[in-house]
Amino acid sequence: MNVVAKTETGRALGDAFAVARDRLPGKGKIADQRRQAFEAYERSGLPHRRIEDWKYTDLRALMREVLPLAPAPDAAALGRAAAAIKLRAIDGVRRLVLVDGAFAPDLSDLGNLDKGLSIRPLREVLDAGEDALSAQAFASDTSNPMIALNGAMATDGVVIDVANGTVLAQPLHIVHVASGATPAAMFTRSLLRLGRDTGVTLVESYLAGEGAKAYQTHDGLIVAIGDNARLDHVRLVEDSVDAFNISSATVTLGAHAQFNTFGLTSGGHVSRYQLTVTCAGEGSNVETNGVNLINGKQHADTTLFMDHAVPHCASREIFRAVVDDRAHSVFQGRIIVRPDAQKTDAKMMTRALLLSDDAEADNKPELEIFADDVTCGHGATTGALDESLLFYMRARGLPEKEAQALLIQAFVGEAIETIASDALREVAIATAQRWLQARA
Amino acid sequence: MSLLEVKDLQVRVEEREILHGLSLTVNPGEVHAIMGPNGSGKSTLSHVIAGKPGYEVTGGQILFKGEDLLEMAPNERAAKGVFLAFQYPVEIPGVTTWNFLHAALNAQRKARGEDEISSPAFLKKVREVAKSLNIPQDMLKRGVNVGFSGGEKKRNEILQMALFEPAVCILDEMDSGLDIDALRIAADGVNALRSPERAMVVITHYQRLLNYILPDFVHVMSKGRVVKSGGKELALELEESGYAQFEDAA
Numbered sequence: 218m219n220v221v222a223k224t225e226t227g228r229a230l231g232d233a234f235a236v237a238r239d240r241l242p243g244k245g246k247i248a249d250q251r252r253q254a255f256e257a258y259e260r261s262g263l264p265h266r267r268i269e270d271w272k273y274t275d276l277r278a279l280m281r282e283v284l285p286l287a288p289a290p291d292a293a294a295l296g297r298a299a300a301a302i303k304l305r306a307i308d309g310v311r312r313l314v315l316v317d318g319a320f321a322p323d324l325s326d327l328g329n330l331d332k333g334l335s336i337r338p339l340r341e342v343l344d345a346g347e348d349a350l351s352a353q354a355f356a357s358d359t360s361n362p363m364i365a366l367n368g369a370m371a372t373d374g375v376v377i378d379v380a381n382g383t384v385l386a387q388p389l390h391i392v393h394v395a396s397g398a399t400p401a402a403m404f405t406r407s408l409l410r411l412g413r414d415t416g417v418t419l420v421e422s423y424l425a426g427e428g429a430k431a432y433q434t435h436d437g438l439i440v441a442i443g444d445n446a447r448l449d450h451v452r453l454v455e456d457s458v459d460a461f462n463i464s465s466a467t468v469t470l471g472a473h474a475q476f477n478t479f480g481l482t483s484g485g486h487v488s489r490y491q492l493t494v495t496c497a498g499e500g501s502n503v504e505t506n507g508v509n510l511i512n513g514k515q516h517a518d519t520t521l522f523m524d525h526a527v528p529h530c531a532s533r534e535i536f537r538a539v540v541d542d543r544a545h546s547v548f549q550g551r552i553i554v555r556p557d558a559q560k561t562d563a564k565m566m567t568r569a570l571l572l573s574d575d576a577e578a579d580n581k582p583e584l585e586i587f588a589d590d591v592t593c594g595h596g597a598t599t600g601a602l603d604e605s606l607l608f609y610m611r612a613r614g615l616p617e618k619e620a621q622a623l624l625i626q627a628f629v630g631e632a633i634e635t636i637a638s639d640a641l642r643e644v645a646i647a648t649a650q651r652w653l654q655a656r657a
Numbered sequence: 658m659s660l661l662e663v664k665d666l667q668v669r670v671e672e673r674e675i676l677h678g679l680s681l682t683v684n685p686g687e688v689h690a691i692m693g694p695n696g697s698g699k700s701t702l703s704h705v706i707a708g709k710p711g712y713e714v715t716g717g718q719i720l721f722k723g724e725d726l727l728e729m730a731p732n733e734r735a736a737k738g739v740f741l742a743f744q745y746p747v748e749i750p751g752v753t754t755w756n757f758l759h760a761a762l763n764a765q766r767k768a769r770g771e772d773e774i775s776s777p778a779f780l781k782k783v784r785e786v787a788k789s790l791n792i793p794q795d796m797l798k799r800g801v802n803v804g805f806s807g808g809e810k811k812r813n814e815i816l817q818m819a820l821f822e823p824a825v826c827i828l829d830e831m832d833s834g835l836d837i838d839a840l841r842i843a844a845d846g847v848n849a850l851r852s853p854e855r856a857m858v859v860i861t862h863y864q865r866l867l868n869y870i871l872p873d874f875v876h877v878m879s880k881g882r883v884v885k886s887g888g889k890e891l892a893l894e895l896e897e898s899g900y901a902q903f904e905d906a907a
């Protein structure tokens with residue numbers, strides 16, 4: 218018997234799923250998977266602080282309810298989205314745009330696809346009834362209720378395949394835009410499959426149309442990196458000040474594969490990003506780095522599960538949080554070393570900089586090591602800007618905010634420097650500078 | 658008008674009075690030496706002039722060109738022309754010397770209502786100064802003072818002094834930790850900056866530095882007060898007889 222009392226929220230959402238179901242692509246097996254995923258979600262409802270992984274990000278308190286599904290974008294919504302994209306355009310990328318949870322072909326670059334590159338909207342794949350592919354896209358982690366919910370509700374996304382041996386010179390850029398007409402929820406799910414010996418750079422950004430209301434964006438990215446392949450990933454969260462962004466990425470690496478990911482969160486009201494990386498092939502190498510730059514009442518949570526399943530893999534993590542006003546930064550990092558994963562080399566280093574007395578940073582590093590011949594370590598520090606450095610800089614003529622800005626840039630620089638592409642590193646630096654300038 | 662006037666300055670740190678009514682008048686073109694044993698309050702004086710937080714001024718005043726210096730933020734003081742060469746210059750990892758100096762110089766110029774200096778003009782200027790002080794170019798690309806030797810840090814202070822062209826330079830123990838060659842280079846750098854408009858306050862524990870930078874006036878500090886003032890011969894007198902004779906006077 219189900220004795221879990223349903224909250225108001227749960228009930229409203231149950232209705233929402235019933236209402237939305239007809240709009241959700243995928244029949245038969247997929248529809249069954251969605252229903253099961255929704256039931257998995259419903260068993261817990263919105264996660265709260267008594268669930269260990271959500272201790273610092275109590276969605277029941279912070280988000281309270283899941284909003285109704287956003288309507289498919291009309292011409293006006295697409296226009297607002299286009300304007301938002303223009304402000305944050307990145308040169309030289311192949312742009313793939315999702316507006317309010319729907320793939321927007323007119324805003325996307327689908328022409329002149331490189332040989333070996335295939336890009337399709339998820340909706341099309343589901344409508345075509347491609348079972349194997351659909352199953353992979355919906356192989357959702359039901360232990361996380363928000364990933365389960367994402368699987369249940371996903372309306373669209375992109376499915377990207379890169380054939381063996383293909384190295385893409387042009388980065389792919391998935392842009393998630395909330396057009397912002399009405400407060401609504403959007404659910405997207407994307408799949409990226411890199412064949413053997415491939416090389417890809419993927420940028421993801423989250424943007425909002427001007428004057429966007431309190432929207433909720435839920436994305437799930439599933440990535441499979443083949444043997445000897447390399448993925449460089451940069452994720453920029455610049456949602457609007459009232460927005461919720463509850464997203465996840467699930468990444469699996471083959472043998473001698475390389476995954477280098479960098480995330481920068483400066484936007485949004487509440488964000489939670491769960492990154493699960495599994496080294497499934499020997500000799501693979503992972504760098505997961507990130508920066509939070511938050512102020513006001515922002516809450517930004519990055520939760521990393523680094524799973525070393527096989528021997529001879531290395532992972533490095535550098536995370537920097539800069540927290541001002543009453544903002545709250547959360548970093549949880551769990552390194553799991555399975556019994557077989559001998560010669561694992563895994564390190565995590567997290568540092569938080571508090572710029573105000575009311576700012577808060579929680580760091581929760583965890584090591585779960587079941588193999589004996591490994592090198593693993595983690596470190597975490599939290600502190601304020603060094604007063605003696607600030608005075609020195611001010612004595613040379615720099616106003617306080619400018620001196621702080623230089624020290625903050627240096628602080629986050631160590632993480633930003635890990636971005637391999639010069640152009641994308643510049644984009645991240647510019648994003649950080651925008652944040653610093655807004656402070657000054 | 659005097660450039661810098663310290664009048665009956667009383668300063669506390671953590672409830673304890675460190676300076677008990679200190680006075681000092683510095684006019685344009687003058688070089689003043691302040692000598693005194695460790696703990697006599699020399700660095701405290703330099704910090705209060707530069708505006709370091711944590712000091713409570715309980716009495717007296719400091720005027721710079723007739724303006725109340727104590728009312729100004731440290732960066733305003735710098736822009737007006739007050740420069741402190743630190744006894745212990747800090748290391749700033751991740752901020753290149755180059756970037757730091759450019760940002761600081763432009764901040765000062767902006768505060769004075771002057772145009773910003775362009776990168777090429779700045780580059781030229783820094784190169785010239787660095788060369789005269791025997792500072793290798795690649796030091797400018799490193800984090801401020803990061804991995805610098807004691808002598809390099811002091812030379813970097815003089816470099817900044819030359820770059821900012823301040824009206825009053827306070828040099829806090831610039832001789833500490835320098836061997837004789839490094840001392841000579843640093844002193845030459847300081848001497849090159851002497852001018853009829855600019856004043857220097859050279860704080861030192863030892864008379865040795867004053868062989869290289871000849872002062873017009875020497876003040877002896879002890880226990881938070883100036884206990885004796887005189888010409889440069891006072892420095893030699895101190896060298897022979899030590900500070901002990903002044904301890905009682907304080």
Ligand SMILES: Nc1ncnc2c1ncn2[C@@H]1O[C@H](COP(=O)(O)OP(=O)(O)O)[C@@H](O)[C@H]1O
Nearest residue numbers: 670671675693694695696697698699700701702
């Ligand atoms: N931040 C501080 N907290 C407590 N005492 C201090 C502090 N700074 C200086 N003092 C004390 O003030 C006195 C003068 O110190 P200082 O100005 O550094 O002397 P000097 O530079 O002449 O060696 C010393 O007794 C020192 O211990």
Ligand SMILES: [Mg+2]
Nearest residue numbers: 699700744830
């Ligand atoms: Mg001292």
